[in-house]
Amino acid sequence: MTTISSAGGGQMDGIGLDVDGLSVDVHTPQGTARAVDGVSFRAFRGQTLALLGESGCGKSMTAHAIAGLLEPTAEVVAGTVHLNGADLLSLSRKKRRKLAGPMLSIVFQDALTALNPVYKVGTQLAEPFRIHQGLSAKEAKEKAIELMAHVGIPEPASRIDFYPHQFSGGMRQRLLIAMAVALSPKVLIADEPTTALDVTVQAQILALLAKLREEHEMAVILITHDLAVVAEQADRVAVMYAGRVVEEGPVEEVFEHPRHPYTQGLLAAVPVNAERGADLSSIPGAPPDLFSIPSGCAYQARCPLVQDICRAQRPRLEALSEGRAAACHFAQEAQDA
């Protein structure tokens, strides 16, 4: 982690968000688990960074820790998150609230449960303006109508008085996105924004996100388990496994020349690369239980390249070349595998 993030300030050109050594513990009746373990990455303005991984790998937990929305049972135990020169994690709650919306915002996965069912969408869309800009109800409503039009919701002036259940899934996701970009934040976290949608609607939503990213020069952090979405939307990708980033780099390079066996396994499992009639490739086994992550590499039990050193020593995320890093003892060998 030390190799890819040295500057702490996020003042460097183009850096929207600089996450360094972020660790999150989850306290449960069964004990404490390290759900996010020393995660570091940078998101650049005007670009999309994909956080890729399967469920339970800690990608959503990372997003919620950055946004300050962890459940009371989860706790940030280490790391810094620099945005615009300030470490979010060391700010007071009040100061952090001031940034929530104008600097950093988040789009949730399931728009139906994320929108408040008992309020008109107009009221909810107006909320960022009411909270941060102190606009009157009438002014905020005007802004909300503009916002709805901007994210492609037809007839915004009449539909502003509708309730969330009166919209389709795609439209609800547009509403969430509208709320998130209302105050042109510098960083936008999209937490599986299209998982609950049809493929056609999915494409529209992703296109909308890309358009808004350009307009607002936002650094977008796209959390997903969908390799196709990453390939189409992201500039850079950080692959997560068992709470850690195991590989990072520009999407084309990582997808064409994956250097971590886990990334290789994921890519090999995409049916596009398989021949008709042949068995589909899959990664054997399951991710480790977070309560009993083995010492050494977390991927050791599933890895085709496993050696003694993998069981003894946990590989660090090391730079391989400019902008690329992988956490594998055999990252060089893996290239040729």
Add this chain to the structure above:
Amino acid sequence: MLTFLRQRVLSSAVPLVVVVLGVFLMARLTGNPASLYLPENATQQMRDEFSRAHGFDKPLLAQMVDYFSGVIRLDFGQSLRTGESASTMALRAYPATLQLATVTMVLAVLLAIVIGSWAALNPNGVADRVSSFMSMTAASVPDFWLAIVGIWIFALTLGMLPTSGVDAGALSWVLPILTLLIRPLGVLTQVVRGAMISALSAPYVKLARSKGADEYRVISRHALRNASPPALTVAGDLAVGLVNGAVVVETIFGWPGIGKLMIDSILERDFAVLQAAVLLTAVTIFALNILIDIGYALLDARVRRKVTA
């Protein structure tokens, strides 16, 4: 909305008739009023005359027809005791019960929202423990016992409050309200707590936080509004219970409400007054249920759609 109201009123009519019928029959199980109103040594002739004068000599079915035809004309008969119109007596006693129930319910709802929300924000904290203790107490202590102990401590021992009646102004209200309050408050606090815990962990609360909403806004606007429908249902049930439970508390505290009127009418075999009082109570309860449904529709647009459809 009007269709909805009409439908609800119509569907309330049948149970209402059943209630009136039930009371009509059960009241007559208490015995012949003649043996209560006439001296012990009254002759059979006197008894027969009394019965004839009040129509008790007719067959039950005929009495029933008389009664219902009166009810349709809003004539509920006369009191045996005072000769006054039964409906006048019931309506005169009604406000006292309504006031007591309203004040109690408003207090219960307000306190439950505060204590329940506080408990939900700090599970296992002080408020949570206090509210659990209160609810357990409320569930296990009968109100008549509470009333008697209250009178013993505050009226007899400490002499701070009157034992009964309404002559001491605001002080007269304290014990009846406290007695009536404890159960609804205990139950409602737990409901608010549970509903708030689930509302506070809902994604829409996270969304509100992600927009920079402060705790006050998150709780009062986003969580509480969503936690209200279950609380409203239970509050409605409890309000019904208050109107019913008025019988016990009003009797103990000599509160001149409809509950006391009912008990007195039963003891005096004053059938017409009893029937009028029960009918009025039943109508109140049905009206309350309709109000709850309207309240639902106001709180949640998803319900409104079903109501207006």
